[in-house]
Amino acid sequence: DIQMTQSPSTLSASVGDRVTITCRASQSISNWLAWYQQKPGKAPKLLIYKASSLEIGVPSRFSGSASGTEFTLTITSLQPDDFATYYCQQCDSYPWTFGQGTKVEIK
Amino acid sequence: VQLVESGGGVVQPGRSLRLSCAASGFTFNSFNIHWVRQAPGKGLEWVAVIWYDGSNKYYSDSVKGRFTISRDNSKNTLYLQMNSLRAEDTAVYYCARDLSSSRIDYWGQGTLVTVSS
Numbered sequence: 001d002i003q004m005t006q007s008p009s010t011l012s013a014s015v016g017d018r019v020t021i022t023c024r025a026s027q028s029i030s031n032w033l034a035w036y037q038q039k040p041g042k043a044p045k046l047l048i049y050k051a052s053s054l055e056i057g058v059p060s061r062f063s064g065s066a067s068g069t070e071f072t073l074t075i076t077s078l079q080p081d082d083f084a085t086y087y088c089q090q091c092d093s094y095p096w097t098f099g100q101g102t103k104v105e106i107k
Numbered sequence: 108v109q110l111v112e113s114g115g116g117v118v119q120p121g122r123s124l125r126l127s128c129a130a131s132g133f134t135f136n137s138f139n140i141h142w143v144r145q146a147p148g149k150g151l152e153w154v155a156v157i158w159y160d161g162s163n164k165y166y167s168d169s170v171k172g173r174f175t176i177s178r179d180n181s182k183n184t185l186y187l188q189m190n191s192l193r194a195e196d197t198a199v200y201y202c203a204r205d206l207s208s209s210r211i212d213y214w215g216q217g218t219l220v221t222v223s224s
Contacts (some may be wrong), residue, residue: 034210043214087151091209094165096153
């Protein structure tokens with residue numbers, strides 16, 4: 001199975017900060033990676049697919065990039081609505097696997 | 108697009124439970140559908156997927172041999188038959204639509220399964 005290692009597990013930031021979350025795959029997954037945002041008590045929401053494609057309706061302050069087996073989610077200017085937990089997920093092969101999650105907290 | 112899960116509840120270890128997911132607002136028989144679960148206070152765990160026509164099914168190692176995913180396209184409904192339940196199966200179970208085998212674009216609201224004596 002492909003392991004997804006996400007870091008950091010928790011991130012404290014202020015409104016307006018640039019935030020970067022990293023996800024590393026245990027083997028090549030090409031660009032088959034998605035990012036989701038989840039708020040407490042709610043279902044996850046798709047942000048990014050195929051490593052860098054922005055889902056329709058998602059603000060442009062969210063972006064994704066890839067370099068080999070390392071993937072990055074960047075939020076360029078953190079907004080109050082962005083405080084949540086973020087997950088990466090590989091869709092290259094079954095079983096699909098998620099990263100452990102990154103909780104973005106208010107500093 | 109709507110996905111509405113049902114069938115959750117409290118069940119004793121070793122017993123069975125069947126979850127359902129009623130889909131609407133899209134052509135159900137054109138999409139692969141997943142089950143994803145989340146234990147209380149924990150991260151997301153992928154459980155299983157079934158092809159749009161039911162021809163292929165894949166499972167996580169943690170549920171293989173105990174859980175069975177199925178669908179009835181005439182009823183626009185997805186199922187998860189869960190047997191030999193364990194305490195570690197306690198979680199919110201989400202059904203979720205797969206788009207182009209590259210992401211999950213819609214999720215249900217989830218149904219809570221609690222395995223406890």
